[in-house]
Amino acid sequence: xxxxxxxxxxxxxxxxxxxxxxxxxxxxxxxxxxxxxxxxxxxxxxxxxxxxxxxxxxxxxxxxxxxxxxxxxxxxxxxxxxxxxxxxxxxxxxxxxxxxxxxxxxxxxxxxxxxxxxxxxxxxxxxxxxxxxxxxxxxxxxxxxxxxxxxxxxxxxxxxxxxxxxxxxxxxxxxxxxxxxxxxxxxxxxxxxxxxxxxxxxxxxxxxxxxxxxxxxxxxxx
Amino acid sequence: xxxxxxxxxxxxxxxxxxxxxxxxxxxxxxxxxxxxxxxxxxxxxxxxxxxxxxxxxxxxxxxxxxxxxxxxxxxxxxxxxxxxxxxxxxxxxxxxxxxxxxxxxxxxxxxxxxxxxxxxxxxxxxxxxxxxxxxxxxxxxxxxxxxxxxxxxxxxxxxxxxxxxxxxxxxxxxxxxxxxxxxxxxxxxx
Numbered sequence: 001x002x003x004x005x006x007x008x009x010x011x012x013x014x015x016x017x018x019x020x021x022x023x024x025x026x027x028x029x030x031x032x033x034x035x036x037x038x039x040x041x042x043x044x045x046x047x048x049x050x051x052x053x054x055x056x057x058x059x060x061x062x063x064x065x066x067x068x069x070x071x072x073x074x075x076x077x078x079x080x081x082x083x084x085x086x087x088x089x090x091x092x093x094x095x096x097x098x099x100x101x102x103x104x105x106x107x108x109x110x111x112x113x114x115x116x117x118x119x120x121x122x123x124x125x126x127x128x129x130x131x132x133x134x135x136x137x138x139x140x141x142x143x144x145x146x147x148x149x150x151x152x153x154x155x156x157x158x159x160x161x162x163x164x165x166x167x168x169x170x171x172x173x174x175x176x177x178x179x180x181x182x183x184x185x186x187x188x189x190x191x192x193x194x195x196x197x198x199x200x201x202x203x204x205x206x207x208x209x210x211x212x213x214x215x216x217x218x219x220x221x222x
Numbered sequence: 223x224x225x226x227x228x229x230x231x232x233x234x235x236x237x238x239x240x241x242x243x244x245x246x247x248x249x250x251x252x253x254x255x256x257x258x259x260x261x262x263x264x265x266x267x268x269x270x271x272x273x274x275x276x277x278x279x280x281x282x283x284x285x286x287x288x289x290x291x292x293x294x295x296x297x298x299x300x301x302x303x304x305x306x307x308x309x310x311x312x313x314x315x316x317x318x319x320x321x322x323x324x325x326x327x328x329x330x331x332x333x334x335x336x337x338x339x340x341x342x343x344x345x346x347x348x349x350x351x352x353x354x355x356x357x358x359x360x361x362x363x364x365x366x367x368x369x370x371x372x373x374x375x376x377x378x379x380x381x382x383x384x385x386x387x388x389x390x391x392x393x394x395x396x397x398x399x400x401x402x403x404x405x406x407x408x409x410x411x412x
Binding site: 016044057067068 | 240241243244245247248251252255256259260263269272273277278280281348349352353356359367371372373374377392395396399400402403406407411412
C-alpha cells in the first residue's frame with residue numbers, strides 16, 4: 001500500500017460513488033491504514049451528512065397553491081386588458097371620427113365649420129327649394145337669397161317655403177318688398193350681372209322688370 | 223407522484239385547467255422553499271421568492287418543451303430566479319448592525335420571536351452553524367451544494383439545471399465541499 005495520501009477530490013468522489021471499482025478499492029484500502037486520510041474522510045462525511053440533514057428539517061410553510069393561482073389569474077386579466085387597450089382606443093377614434101364626419105364637423109378642406117353648421121343647412125334647404133320650383137338663384141348673402149321664378153310656379157314655391165317655415169317676400173315691380181319680420185316696406189338692391197338695380201332707381205328697376213318679364217322675384221330670408 | 227403524472231397535469235394546465243396547477247405547487251413547494259431558504263437564510267424572504275418562482279413557472283409553462291423532467295426544468299427556473307434576486311439585492315447597500323462591547327465591535331443580535339420548528343431539533347447548534355456557513359458560501363458553491371448535498375440531485379441533473387458540463391459540476395462540488403469543510407472545522411463543528 002502506497003503512503004501517498006488521497007487528495008480531497010478522491011475522497012469526495014468516493015463518497016459520491018463516482019470512482020471506478022478499482023479506484024474505489026484502492027481508496028478504501030488506503031483509508032483503513034492511513035489515519036490522516038481516514039480523519040479527512042470522516043470530516044468530509046460529517047460535513048455532507050450535516051448538509052443532508054437539512055433536507056429533513058421541518059419548516060412550516062403556508063400552502064402556495066391558492067395564492068399562486070389567484071395572482072396568476074389577476075395578472076392574466078391585466079395582461080388581456082392591456083392587450084385590448086389599443087383596439088379599444090382605435091374603435092373610439094373610428095367611431096368619433098365617423099360621428100364628426102357624419103355631423104359635418106369637417107368640410108372638404110378639413111376645417112372646422114361647426115359654427116356655421118345651422119346657416120349652412122338652411123342655405124342648402126333654400127337652394128334645394130328654389131331648385132325644386134324650377135327657379136334660379138340671383139343673389140346669396142349672409143341673411144337672404146334672392147331667387148327668380150316663373151309666375152306660374154309662384155304658388156308652388158310659396159307652398160314649399162311655407163312648408164319649410166322659411167320667411168320670404170315677393171319683390172314688387174317698384175323694387176320694394178314687405179319685410180316679413182318687421183312688416184315694413186324696404187328698398188331692395190339687386191345685383192344682377194354687372195349692374196345694380198335699386199328700388200329707388202325707377203328707370204333701372206323698370207328696365208330690370210322688363211328684362212325679366214313673366215318672372216317673379218322672391219327674397220328668401222335665412 | 224410519477225413523472226407521467228407531472229406531464230399529465232401540465233398538459234391539463236396548458237389546455238386551460240389552471241386549477242390543476244395547484245397539484246404541482248403542492249408537490250414541489252417544500253423542495254423549492256427549502257432551496258430558497260438555504261440560499262438566503264431568511265424565512266420571509268424565502269416565502270416571497272418561492273411564491274414568485276411558482277408564478278414564473280405557471281406563466282412559463284407553455285415554454286416547457288418536455289425534453290427534460292419537469293422537476294429539472296423547475297429547478298433551473300428556481301436557480302436562475304435566486305441568482306437574479308441575489309443580483310438585485312446586491313445593488314442595494316446593506317447596513318451592518320454593530321454595537322460596541324468594550325473595545326470590540328460585535329454584531330447586534332436581533333431576537334427572532336417567530337416560532338421556528340427547526341429550533342426544536344436537538345442539534346440546533348449544528349443546524350444553526352451549518353445554515354450560517356451555507357449563507358456565507360460563494361454563490362457558485364452555495365447553488366451546487368444545495369442541489370447536490372441537500373436536495374440530493376445527480377451530477378447529470380445539476381449539469382442540466384446549471385447549464386455547465388459534468389466535469390465543471392464535479393470540480394465545483396469538490397471545491398465547495400472543501401471550502402465548507404474548512405469553515406465548519408474552523409467553527410469546531412467537525
